[in-house]
Amino acid sequence: MSHAVDSRESEEQDHHPQPGQYIKxxxxxxxxxxxxxxxxxxxxLRDVLVPLLLAFAVIKFIMVALWFMHLRFDxxxxxxFFVTGIVLALVVFGIVLWIFFTHLGGPAPTAA
Amino acid sequence: xATAAYPTRRGFFTRPRSTTGKWSWFFTVDHKxxxxxxxxxxxxxxxxxxxEALAIRSQLxxxxxxxxxxxxxxxxxxxxxxxxxxxxxxPMGVGLMNYLVPLxxxxxxxxxxxxxxFSYWVxxxxxxxxxxxxxxxxxPDGGWFGYAPLNETLPGHGMTFYALGLQILGVxxxxxxxxxxxxxxxxxxxxxxxxxxxxFVWMTLVTAFLxxxxxxxIAVALFELMFDRAFQAxxxxxxxxxxxxxxxxxxWLFGHPEVYIMILPAMGIVSDVLPTFSGKxxxxxxxxxxxxxxxxxxxxxxxAHHMFxxxxxxxxxxAFALSTMFIAVPTGVKIFNWIGTMWGGSLRFTTPMLxxxxxxxxxxxxxxxxxxxxxxxxxxxxxxxxxxxxHFHYVLFGGAIFGLFSGFYYWWxxxxxxxxxxxxxxxxxxxxxxxxxxxxGPFHVLGLNxxxxxxxxxxxxxxxxxxxxxxxxxxxxxxxxxxVFIANVVITRRRGEEAGADPWDARTLExxxxxxxxxxxxxxxPIVRHRDDFWHRKYIETPEGEPARVLAGGAVATHExxxxxxxxxxxxxxFPIVAATGLPLLGYGVxxxxxxxxxxxxxxxxxxMMGLFGWVLEPGAEERV
Amino acid sequence: xxxxxxxxxxxxxxxxxxxxxxxxxxxxAFLGSECxxxxxxxxxYLLYRNxxxxxxxxxxxxDIPFTSVSSxxxxxxxxxxxxxxxxxxxxxxxxMRVWLACTALLGMAFIGGQVYExxxxxxxxxxxxxxxxxxxxxxxxxxxxxHVTVGIxxxxxxxxxxxxxxxxxxxxxxxxxxxxxLYWHFVDIVWIVIFTVIYLIxxx
Ligand code: HEM
Ligand SMILES: [Cu+2]
Numbered sequence: 001m002s003h004a005v006d007s008r009e010s011e012e013q014d015h016h017p018q019p020g021q022y023i024k025x026x027x028x029x030x031x032x033x034x035x036x037x038x039x040x041x042x043x044x045l046r047d048v049l050v051p052l053l054l055a056f057a058v059i060k061f062i063m064v065a066l067w068f069m070h071l072r073f074d075x076x077x078x079x080x081f082f083v084t085g086i087v088l089a090l091v092v093f094g095i096v097l098w099i100f101f102t103h104l105g106g107p108a109p110t111a112a
Numbered sequence: 113x114a115t116a117a118y119p120t121r122r123g124f125f126t127r128p129r130s131t132t133g134k135w136s137w138f139f140t141v142d143h144k145x146x147x148x149x150x151x152x153x154x155x156x157x158x159x160x161x162x163x164e165a166l167a168i169r170s171q172l173x174x175x176x177x178x179x180x181x182x183x184x185x186x187x188x189x190x191x192x193x194x195x196x197x198x199x200x201x202x203p204m205g206v207g208l209m210n211y212l213v214p215l216x217x218x219x220x221x222x223x224x225x226x227x228x229x230f231s232y233w234v235x236x237x238x239x240x241x242x243x244x245x246x247x248x249x250x251x252p253d254g255g256w257f258g259y260a261p262l263n264e265t266l267p268g269h270g271m272t273f274y275a276l277g278l279q280i281l282g283v284x285x286x287x288x289x290x291x292x293x294x295x296x297x298x299x300x301x302x303x304x305x306x307x308x309x310x311x312f313v314w315m316t317l318v319t320a321f322l323x324x325x326x327x328x329x330i331a332v333a334l335f336e337l338m339f340d341r342a343f344q345a346x347x348x349x350x351x352x353x354x355x356x357x358x359x360x361x362x363x364w365l366f367g368h369p370e371v372y373i374m375i376l377p378a379m380g381i382v383s384d385v386l387p388t389f390s391g392k393x394x395x396x397x398x399x400x401x402x403x404x405x406x407x408x409x410x411x412x413x414x415x416a417h418h419m420f421x422x423x424x425x426x427x428x429x430x431a432f433a434l435s436t437m438f439i440a441v442p443t444g445v446k447i448f449n450w451i452g453t454m455w456g457g458s459l460r461f462t463t464p465m466l467x468x469x470x471x472x473x474x475x476x477x478x479x480x481x482x483x484x485x486x487x488x489x490x491x492x493x494x495x496x497x498x499x500x501x502x503h504f505h506y507v508l509f510g511g512a513i514f515g516l517f518s519g520f521y522y523w524w525x526x527x528x529x530x531x532x533x534x535x536x537x538x539x540x541x542x543x544x545x546x547x548x549x550x551x552x553g554p555f556h557v558l559g560l561n562x563x564x565x566x567x568x569x570x571x572x573x574x575x576x577x578x579x580x581x582x583x584x585x586x587x588x589x590x591x592x593x594x595x596v597f598i599a600n601v602v603i604t605r606r607r608g609e610e611a612g613a614d615p616w617d618a619r620t621l622e623x624x625x626x627x628x629x630x631x632x633x634x635x636x637x638p639i640v641r642h643r644d645d646f647w648h649r650k651y652i653e654t655p656e657g658e659p660a661r662v663l664a665g666g667a668v669a670t671h672e673x674x675x676x677x678x679x680x681x682x683x684x685x686x687f688p689i690v691a692a693t694g695l696p697l698l699g700y701g702v703x704x705x706x707x708x709x710x711x712x713x714x715x716x717x718x719x720x721m722m723g724l725f726g727w728v729l730e731p732g733a734e735e736r737v
Numbered sequence: 738x739x740x741x742x743x744x745x746x747x748x749x750x751x752x753x754x755x756x757x758x759x760x761x762x763x764x765x766a767f768l769g770s771e772c773x774x775x776x777x778x779x780x781x782y783l784l785y786r787n788x789x790x791x792x793x794x795x796x797x798x799x800d801i802p803f804t805s806v807s808s809x810x811x812x813x814x815x816x817x818x819x820x821x822x823x824x825x826x827x828x829x830x831x832x833m834r835v836w837l838a839c840t841a842l843l844g845m846a847f848i849g850g851q852v853y854e855x856x857x858x859x860x861x862x863x864x865x866x867x868x869x870x871x872x873x874x875x876x877x878x879x880x881x882x883x884h885v886t887v888g889i890x891x892x893x894x895x896x897x898x899x900x901x902x903x904x905x906x907x908x909x910x911x912x913x914x915x916x917x918x919l920y921w922h923f924v925d926i927v928w929i930v931i932f933t934v935i936y937l938i939x940x941x
Contacts, residue, residue, distance in 0.1 A: 085769030
């Protein structure tokens, strides 16, 4: 936060992308979503399904954040707030789930 | 903001205008008034929580006590804890932040004045909501951390009030957190760089970030509890596969940051009081700021030290034991900084100074017992005994409350223009210091002798009788000290000494304006050139390195004839209090989820929505007419 | 950090220390907070998704083609949202209103889908009380739906303000639309995560 004052950052604010670019991003998002659903039904991909799905989700997430939410063009300060929240959530909840799944003998006393 | 386009009269209401008089308090958006309201409300809750404590101590004064039965005892200790944490320490801290942060950074108000008023009203209504449970079938009685599955098996509405009351209070905290973060980042006077901010402002910033990220977690835990209790969900019901430990994780993920939310403001106060009365700048400013931020950061990695005995496994236990021990390091850094500040200074033992020194001493004791808890095998012996109760009272009362009283004595003259009596102040301090140690010191011994927490009575012959009696006597001494404080306030209101702008020969910007400050705080927004800028306006350094007074330096410029002319302040507003009114209605609606309840839900939602719409449609400040 | 940086920083119309808009910064702070909010619910779900007692498992109950369509609808509402922003940035109030209304409509379609989904699940034997899987599923997706609903109200409020001339000029209007847009995209992002983690990733 020590870079709080940075005049360059605020000047960049108005370089928002044009509708054309937005549409391109949306097309990519649509294609990735279609891929997600498609691989869900491909048996051959069973083993790599989870990593693939997660990767696709991350791509979509990042594209929306960078383009639609303008994090790519805006001040770094905004990004810091958001990334802090995401990273904090991933770390602490990662630890919580890790504790549950490694030590307490798995999640499923009544799994079907 | 362009305001010219808006009509002054909107819908059926004319906007409230007056900024003086009884009614102005209801619609005010002035951070100073809101700060005072926070502190006064929290002080009233302090008395209520204190009375509950006296009842608890009376019950435990002797074996086989018969003053409270088990049910009432459970309600009292639970409400005592909830009150002190959520209705006293937190809002007192927030009250001081409200009053001070804009003054300390050279601003005229917070970033979102109406949101600020909203926070206050939500807090007040949340507190009243929680307390109304006493009259509606019984208060929460599952402990302040409301462990599962007890939190859902307890009969009555008590724990539902808990789930909803804390939820409402959380809304106030979250709104406040956002407000303070933006205020500190964005509303500083020219030249007030981050590393020139008073330490209290820094600690406010760290606290606000902790709130920002911790409140949503407890919100989820409370929602899950609410769905369990009111809408047949089974999140924490072990018979349905629910996991009580999930509650503990979510609770302490919030709960540990919460303890820093309570202590950091007090640390900030002490860091501003000590330099003033030591005649020296704070020792190691960068270190103390960094340590504060480090505590905030590391505070996220220790929550499971409250769960050592739940069977987390050796790896997790060791990791959390280590992280907990490490967090004592930045804490220790701060303690050294405070001692370094006093070292070699020309000390003035005024009441605020005494409370600050008391804070340091008591906090060290509480911090050390904290470190003994961090040793997991050790904690297995201590958990759920009075030893833990001793620990958190030393950090919360000896720490936070002493720090807050230091702040009250220090800034009282700024807020009200009159000094509190030093003589009564010192009586207050020594009585409280004595009473505090008499009450909570024996808890260490009781705990190590095996007295469990949360028992409503005990039999004779356990070896606990004497210490319990001592503790009860101490509690009444504390009560007496609180009476002395109230007397001090009442007496000096009528015939107190005029304070003037700068009674303590202090260092920071708030002392450069009149006491009490005008609505707009500063005639002219100060331009800041130094850390402790006000001090540098008053003193220059002689070649020998001694401070020398600048003639007329730091004098308060008041041009009475044109004071405040042309300064445009945010206007009062009806809508914060309207929007806040809806929340307790929603709460009652969930608790009585029959046809009346559903009507209340609709009503509450409508009221809040109306409030918010009105809020959005009116400008922050009306055009002057 | 030195003094001159600060003195020179503020950009013309913003009177803030960083030159950034207060409300936008506040919105980002709030969204940072929301990450922990949804994170807690998702964690609960991940812990509980296999605990179904006698009730249906996630696999038996989810209707992936249906949810894919509603996910797609929400995703596209983010596009219409940015198009509304681009319109007001050009000063084109009318086009902005059209896109805002589209966004709200897509949002409503999504909510309609959710209502349909919930009713079907209940009919098929999954209720909030059936198992902790049921509890965590309904409450997580329900809170997401509540967020979308709040968003719809805000979008409609923007349209209303624009029609009654209260939205302000092009600059002020864009500021407001961008703010609500951030919220809207965030809600969309959360659904991206939910769609993958809750619906697509298989349980056993
Ligand atoms: C040196 C710093 C600290 C350390 C190492 C520490 C450590 C601990 C540990 C390990 C426990 C769990 C004990 C148990 O339940 O068996 C605990 C409990 C507690 N601590 Fe601290 N602590 C520290 C500072 C603080 C501060 C600053 C506060 C508040 C201002 C605080 C408030 C509490 C409270 C309220 C509890 C009891 C919670 C409950 O069971 O109701 N602690 N502490
Ligand atoms: Cu802790």
